[in-house]
Amino acid sequence: xxxxxxxxxxxxxxxxxxxxxxxxxxxxxxxxxxxxxxxxxxxxxxxxxxxxxxxxxxxxxxxxxxxxxxxxxxxxxxxxxxxxxxxxxxxxxxxxxxxxxxxxxxxxxxxxxxxxxxxxxxxxxxxxxxxxxxxxxxxxxxxxxxxxxxxxxxxxxxxxxxxxxxxxxxxxxxxxxxxxxxxxxxxxxxxxxxxxxxxxxxxxxxxxxxxxxxxxxxxxxxxxxxxxxxxxxxxxxxxxxxxxxxxxxxxxxxxxxxxxxxxxxxxxxxxxxxx
Numbered sequence: 001x002x003x004x005x006x007x008x009x010x011x012x013x014x015x016x017x018x019x020x021x022x023x024x025x026x027x028x029x030x031x032x033x034x035x036x037x038x039x040x041x042x043x044x045x046x047x048x049x050x051x052x053x054x055x056x057x058x059x060x061x062x063x064x065x066x067x068x069x070x071x072x073x074x075x076x077x078x079x080x081x082x083x084x085x086x087x088x089x090x091x092x093x094x095x096x097x098x099x100x101x102x103x104x105x106x107x108x109x110x111x112x113x114x115x116x117x118x119x120x121x122x123x124x125x126x127x128x129x130x131x132x133x134x135x136x137x138x139x140x141x142x143x144x145x146x147x148x149x150x151x152x153x154x155x156x157x158x159x160x161x162x163x164x165x166x167x168x169x170x171x172x173x174x175x176x177x178x179x180x181x182x183x184x185x186x187x188x189x190x191x192x193x194x195x196x197x198x199x200x201x202x203x204x205x206x207x208x209x210x211x212x213x214x215x216x217x218x219x220x221x222x223x224x225x226x227x228x229x230x231x232x233x234x235x236x237x238x239x240x241x242x243x244x245x246x247x248x249x250x251x252x253x254x255x256x257x258x259x260x261x262x263x264x265x266x267x268x269x270x271x272x273x274x275x
Contacts, residue, residue, distance in 0.1 A: 003117075003143060006195070008020075011038060012070045012186055014038060014044070014047065015029060015034045015035055015038045016034075018034040018037060018038070018047070018051045018145065019031045019033075019034035020073065021051060021055055022034055022051070022054060022055060025054075025055040025056075025057070026057075027054060027057070027201060030208050031096055032128060033054060033060055034051075036060060036064065037050045037051055037054065037060075037063075037143055040064050040110070041201070045233055046262060050063050050064075052121065057131055057191075057192035057193050057196070057197075058193070058197055059076075059193040059194075059197050060083070060196070060245050061076040061082040062077065062078060062088060062178045064099065064212065065077075065205065066199045068118075069083035069084075069085075069087070069088070069093055069116045069120065070116075070120035070123070070124075071120070072116070072119055072123065072149075072150055073148075073149070073199045073233075074114050074115070074116055074119070074146045074149070074150075075114070075142055075143055075145050075149060076142075077116060077138075078197055078199070079096055079136065079138035079141075079142055079199060079204045079206065080113045080139045080142050080143075080198075080199065080202070081113050081114065081178075081198055081199065082198065083114055083116035084189075085260075086118075086233075086260075086261075086263075086265055087117065087233060087258045089233075089257060089258075089259045089260070089265045089266050090117060090176060090178065090232075090233050090265070091117060091120045091121060091235060092174055092233055093173060093257050093268060094117075094121055094229075094231050095121065095124055095125070097229040097231075097268075098121070098125050098128060098173070098174060100124075100125065101103040101127070102127065103121055104126070104127050104128065104129065105125065105127060105128040105129075105173040105174065106113075106128070106129055106130070106131075106171065106172045106173050106174070107128050107129070107130035107131070107153040107173065107174045107175075107176070108120055108130065108131045108132075108133070108164075108171075108172045108173065108174070108175050108223065109121075109130065109131070109132045109148045109175075109176050109177065109178070110133050110163050110164060110169065110176075110177040110179070110216065110219075110220075111133070111134055111135075111144075111163065111177055111178065111179050111180075111200060111202070112132030112133060112139070112140075112173065113134060113136075113139050113143065113178070114135050114139070114142050114143055114146055114160065115132055115142070115143030115144075115147060115156070115158065115214055116199055117176055117178060118131075118132045118143075118176070119129045119147060119150050119156065120153050120157065121125065121174075122150075122155050122156055122175070123150060123152065124226070128155065128174075129155045129156070129157075130156050130157070131156075131158075131172075132157070132158045132159070133158075133159050133160075133161040133163070133167075133177050134157065134158075134161070135161065135162050135163075135201075136162070136199065136202075137160055139199070139202075140159075140160055141159050144157075144158050145157050147178060151162070159240075163212075163215070163216060163219060163223070164216075164219035164220070166169045166221050167219075167223045167225070169170050169222055169223065170180050170222075170223070170224070170226065171225060172223055172224055172225060172228060173224075173225060173227075173228045173229075174228060174229050174230075174231075175223060175224050175228070175229075175230040175231075176230070176231050176232070177207070177216060177220070177232045177233070178202050178232070178233040179212040179216055179233075180201070180204050180205045180209075180211075180212055181205040181210070181212070181213070181233070181234060181235045181238060182200055182204060182205050182209055182235065182259065183193055183201045183205060183206070183208055183209040184205075184206060184207060185207075186209075187203060187204060189198065190203075190221040196273075205235075207254055209238060210233055210238065210241055210242070210245075213232070213241075213242055213245055214245065216232070217230075217232070217242070217245045217246055217251075218245075218249045220232075220249070220269075221250050222251040223245055223252060224271045225271070225274070226270050226271055226273050226274075227270075227271065227272075228270075229268060229269065229270050229271070230246075230268065231266055231267070231268040231269075232266070232267055232268075233265060233266055234256075234264060234265065234266065234267055235264075236264055237264075238264070239256045239264035242254060242267045246267055246268075246269040247269075249269075250271070251269025251270060251271060252267045252269065252270050252271075252272045253268075253269065253270040253272075254267065254268070255267070255268050255269075
């Protein structure tokens with residue numbers, strides 16, 4: 001119990017009031033988010049400040065400054081996408097293609113953002129080293145902080161660049177990417193947490209959401225070594241065109257994987273040895 005002007009206030013009552021305000025503002029999972037706010041705040045003034053920001057539809061991850069992803073707790077700011085549970089499907093599928101034992105493996109993550117995908121993979125595979133590339137220096141700064149938070153700086157290089165430009169041919173066992181794939185005319189209708197607070201550079205995929213894939217997938221084939229794999233995240237309605245691009249680039253065993261909600265989420269391909 002705490003007190004305001006001598007009046008006793010029960011924390012559960014505060015949490016319930018905030019949950020109602022969040023729900024009235026259209027926030028999903030209002031009960032859980034009210035609990036997170038009350039647990040993170042140092043005093044009632046900060047509780048009110050956080051609640052006001054969330055009611056204005058600022059993402060909870062940016063208010064708290066961190067977001068859980070896989071087994072990690074990652075720093076999040078408006079300069080990076082908030083890591084989402086759907087993207088864990090890509091991590092899970094990528095891990096299936098990297099044995100836990102045996103030789104060392106090399107990973108590249110193009111458009112690494114917060115570093116979420118790359119760091120999750122490195123956390124699980126001690127025999128792997130990784131390179132993350134992003135064209136946003138602000139995002140790279142966050143990724144570097146996250147590599148330090150996760151104690152993975154010894155196996156993780158983070159570099160400024162434009163997708164695979166300048167990377168050598170046949171140099172990585174695994175290439176992953178979560179590129180921008182939302183159609184431009186859809187952006188305005190997104191939830192305000194995304195539309196108003198996350199970087200459009202990481203969201204806008206052009207007229208049909210596929211702009212980046214047209215060049216990215218052929219580049220993935222170029223930089224992956226023989227026997228290697230490439231995986232990308234996709235939008236719910238993009239499986240067929242992205243699979244076709246994988247096949248046109250030369251990948252075999254092209255697969256689409258659904259997320260826990262049953263939506264198409266990942267396309268993968270294997271670079272086989274030439275006959």
